[in-house]
Amino acid sequence: MANKNIRGEGPRPGKGRKWTFLIVIVVLALLAGGIFIYRQISNRPVDYSDIREHFKYGSIGSEPANGIPYWIWKVLPEMFPEKLPGQGYASLGLIVEPGKDTPIGFSERTVFIKRVGLNCSVCHSGTYRESPSGRATLVLGMPANKFDLQGYLNFLGACAQDQRFNSESMLSEIDKIGGKLGFIERLVYSKVAIPRTREALLQQTKDLDFMSAAPLWGPGRVDTFNPYKSLKFHFPMHKLPPSELVGAANLPAVWDQKDREGMHLHWDGNNTSVDERNKSAALGAGVTPTTIDLPRIQRVADWLWTLQAPKYPFPIDQQRATRGKPIYEEKCAGCHSFGKAKVGQVTLIGEIGTDPARLNSYTYELLCNQNTLFAGYPWRFKHFRKTPGYANRPLDGVWLRSPYLHNGSVPTLRDLLEVPDQRPKVFFRGYDVYDQQRVGFRSDVSEEGGKPFFRYDTAVPGNGNGGHLYGTEMPPEEKDDLVEYMKTL
Numbered sequence: 001m002a003n004k005n006i007r008g009e010g011p012r013p014g015k016g017r018k019w020t021f022l023i024v025i026v027v028l029a030l031l032a033g034g035i036f037i038y039r040q041i042s043n044r045p046v047d048y049s050d051i052r053e054h055f056k057y058g059s060i061g062s063e064p065a066n067g068i069p070y071w072i073w074k075v076l077p078e079m080f081p082e083k084l085p086g087q088g089y090a091s092l093g094l095i096v097e098p099g100k101d102t103p104i105g106f107s108e109r110t111v112f113i114k115r116v117g118l119n120c121s122v123c124h125s126g127t128y129r130e131s132p133s134g135r136a137t138l139v140l141g142m143p144a145n146k147f148d149l150q151g152y153l154n155f156l157g158a159c160a161q162d163q164r165f166n167s168e169s170m171l172s173e174i175d176k177i178g179g180k181l182g183f184i185e186r187l188v189y190s191k192v193a194i195p196r197t198r199e200a201l202l203q204q205t206k207d208l209d210f211m212s213a214a215p216l217w218g219p220g221r222v223d224t225f226n227p228y229k230s231l232k233f234h235f236p237m238h239k240l241p242p243s244e245l246v247g248a249a250n251l252p253a254v255w256d257q258k259d260r261e262g263m264h265l266h267w268d269g270n271n272t273s274v275d276e277r278n279k280s281a282a283l284g285a286g287v288t289p290t291t292i293d294l295p296r297i298q299r300v301a302d303w304l305w306t307l308q309a310p311k312y313p314f315p316i317d318q319q320r321a322t323r324g325k326p327i328y329e330e331k332c333a334g335c336h337s338f339g340k341a342k343v344g345q346v347t348l349i350g351e352i353g354t355d356p357a358r359l360n361s362y363t364y365e366l367l368c369n370q371n372t373l374f375a376g377y378p379w380r381f382k383h384f385r386k387t388p389g390y391a392n393r394p395l396d397g398v399w400l401r402s403p404y405l406h407n408g409s410v411p412t413l414r415d416l417l418e419v420p421d422q423r424p425k426v427f428f429r430g431y432d433v434y435d436q437q438r439v440g441f442r443s444d445v446s447e448e449g450g451k452p453f454f455r456y457d458t459a460v461p462g463n464g465n466g467g468h469l470y471g472t473e474m475p476p477e478e479k480d481d482l483v484e485y486m487k488t489l
């Protein structure tokens, strides 16, 4: 009764004003809804105008298919710290720059929700230090000498297998680390993102299960082709001969691609096209034929085309180096210097004599399947071949490419000039302090600050340090001269 009286007494708004008001409200609501939907469904990578930043943090298109929703990725190390070897993602050997939201090698893109994926720099950027107390110098394009990719994959798998990987527990942890999810985003995380991500990670772990029978990769290495056989082509991994399932290879340096055009590269020289090497590498980062971001990969490729290896930053004994130069020219340049006849060619496995596992892991069956990828697109793969050995690679910036050979089985340049019996049988990987005497990273240190380094045993399948006997017959003095000269490459 009282209400009716009050309403009845008040002035009634005019009819025109009421309609204008309604229309404005509807238009605003539509606009807000439109912006909201556009923001949600539009495909928005985070972009960087500086090419170095793009290389470090820019997208190559891995997020939509294989990325992890941002807040899940962010909360995992907080929620499951016991599954990491140390504090946060950095403990996997990833490089974290101050003030950055992700480590180097992780890009962000929003497709409905923000996702995090891998890019080229996760495998192709590293650091070196002059001494344990020295500052780390970041080098883009060098091998990711400290990054334990298998450790990262295992961490994700272990998280997914944990009962706490469920919407309720995870959302409450996301709240604790300051994730301010709006109503709809919360709903999406709860009903879709968290259960789906868990499912996908469990499936990936299952697909990669065959790796538990093979030796660990350790930091700075990845089995290039076996995960590919399983994840992309669903090969029956347990039916393949065990000898084919070991293929851990060093992450290579990727500078100066221009001078490498037409060379048989990848460790076994299985592809002569720089362009296809770039694209096949992107597949390794989780890009798929439908999500591949060609313009953004091209930006990286254009930059790598002429990127030069950094010069050796420590003192060089010029007299020794001068004596070493003709030795290099005589014994090594033919296979390893730009412009020489055999560089970029493949040396038969019987002649080179290094560990055959990586060569054998790349099979004719895989080759046939790779040729079906991107079928129908102008950029489909056409240049993969099965080769009978390992490639003679240019040695530019070789000082930053330790440990040496395709499987990283020889810690320093000086060690490579000894006969295999005299090369270190067991050493440690994952340290970035430089050994200026023997030229390579220090490999005699088992831990730093309580974090153990990876123990590399050359007796393990795929880890053999035999072969490549060039120069091993020289007297020690000449070996020292040659190594001194190689600092200048």
Ligand code: HEC
Binding pocket: 060, 118, 119, 120, 121, 122, 123, 124, 149, 222, 224, 249, 250, 251, 252, 253, 254, 257, 260, 265, 266, 267, 268, 274, 277, 278, 279, 281, 282, 284, 285, 297, 300, 301
């Ligand atoms: C998951 C780690 C990883 C990522 C991510 C990655 N690569 Fe690589 N890349 C490798 C490995 C390992 C090889 C060597 C493969 C082999 O021969 O076994 C390689 C080889 C290459 C080569 C050939 C080098 C040579 O001299 O043989 C180029 C060029 C290259 N990558 C560029 C790229 C680009 C460009 C991207 C990003 C679009 C990228 N890579 C992303 C691991 C990676």
Ligand code: HEC
Binding pocket: 267, 328, 331, 332, 333, 334, 335, 336, 342, 346, 347, 352, 354, 355, 390, 391, 392, 393, 395, 398, 401, 403, 404, 405, 406, 407, 413, 416, 468, 470, 471
């Ligand atoms: C007949 C060709 C040939 C000659 C001559 C040759 N090499 Fe090699 N070299 C190779 C091949 C092939 C590989 C790759 C082997 C592997 O990774 O299993 C290699 C690998 C290397 C590597 C490792 C590169 C890396 O990125 O890890 C170094 C260093 C090297 N050679 C130095 C030398 C030196 C020094 C000499 C001269 C004393 C020399 N090579 C002579 C063919 C040759």
